[in-house]
Amino acid sequence: MSYGSSNWQSWVLDEAEAFPLLEHAYALGINTWDTADVYSHGRSEEIIGKFLREKQIPRDRVVIMTKCYFGVDDQGGQPPNRATIYNDGKEWVNRVGLSRKHVFDAVEGSVRRLGTFIDVLQIHRLDRNTSREEVMRALNDVIDSGKVRYIGASSMAAWEFQSLQNIAARNGWHQFISMQNLHNLICREEEREMIPYCKDTGIGLIPWSPLARGVLARPWGSRSTVRESTDMSLKSIIRDRETVADETVVGRVEELAKKKGTTMAQVAIAWCLSNGENPILGLNSVGRIEEAVSAISVQLTEEEKQKITDATEAVLIVFGKLCEDTAPTALWLNYIRER
Incomplete structure (x- = not known):
């Protein structure tokens, strides 16, 4: 999220600033990189992919995690996330959410920008307007396609997350391996349901904003x-x-x-x-x-x-x-x- 285009968020670093930091992080053993298609509308993924190629880092040495849900402006614009959350209107219909069409399109776009497969595809948000069966079948199928290795989730109620897992289990589909939730010393809601559920079922916890946005x-x-x-x-x-x-x-x-x-x-x-x-x-x-x-x-x-x-x-x-x-x-x- 920190690397991409300052036109998306003024605190975001561009490619020239990002490369030395990625190189230093990798040298210190940080080999898991989290991004999303909507971060700088694809630019973040492009920077990571280009860095791996230019530095000739073996693909099996890094774990790339990205996300899908939000609409991605493919015309060079940098609208904020809140402008790309609704699956309606001429601009964004079928380009937002977790329909089978959008999941497949999003994965194709991310793989193209990264120049490689995705280790962990995370659903950035839960699409409550698409059936959970369709969501989980689509996620199962992108793994079977070879373009994604695992799936993870982010930011939903614990009962919703469990429901998705149950659907996958009943159908013999791939299940989520991780939950990226909001948890820090200020925001502790997740301690009630989500964290105990994940620990009980062996799901990895990778909280976002551990410093509460600084x-x-x-x-x-x-x-x-x-x-x-x-x-x-x-x-x-x-x-x-x-x-x-x-x-x-x-x-x-x-x-x-x-x-x-x-x-x-x-x-x-x-x-x-x-x-x-x-x-x-x-x-x-x-x-x-x-x-x-x-x-x-x-x-x-x-x-x-x-x-x-x-x-x-x-x-x-x-x-x-x-x-x-x-x-x-x-x-x-x-x-x-x-x-």
Whole structure:
């Protein structure tokens, strides 16, 4: 997501900036790269594919994860995600969602841009306007085609995810191996249902936004970054409903980082790792890459983890109410209750 076109998001790095970072990350052992067709409308996938070819990296040395659901502008435009979520109108009909047609078209597009097969194809959102049987059959068939190795999912209710898995199991189709969900020290809703379900059934957890769009990486009052001023998701997910509990958690992360001689980001990453998760990180500098790799060695005691989290409690939320009956995406309203 961090690499592509700044015309899509102002904080995104272009190819010339991305190549040295990808090379440094690979040299340090980061060999799993997560992208999506909608990130910079294909440009992110193109950069990854070109990097692999130019650096002659053996294909079996890396794991490429991409996603499908949103519409992709193939005319060079860079509309925001919110402009490409509806499967209607002259521009986007049949180009959004998880219909068999769009899943196959999306995979063809991603394979073309990457120049190689997809290790893990993730459904970026759940298409509630397409039957689950059609979705799972299409995902099964793109694996059988040889263009995809595994399938994963992202951002839905646990019961919906289980329903999809059950359909696949009943029909002898390929099942999801991973869930990329929103989970961090501020947004903890997933601890109620999704995370226990995934751990019980052996599904890998790869949470997105483990640093809460950077909120957990700097002191509470520090809001001068480009992303703070331009990232609408940061605004809608975190800032528009921030609470005293959020501020308390960030303060305790800062306090613990100082005590342990680490960065706040490393504490937040270490917390995810200690929960058996493998967080997705957007790394936009050599320093950030090295910081992330070093987080592996940061160990949190149970007392330290409790100190960070005892100001909040994961509570039942209103999930997916952006979607009523027709809207095909979900909004996370992560209410954090003060104890």
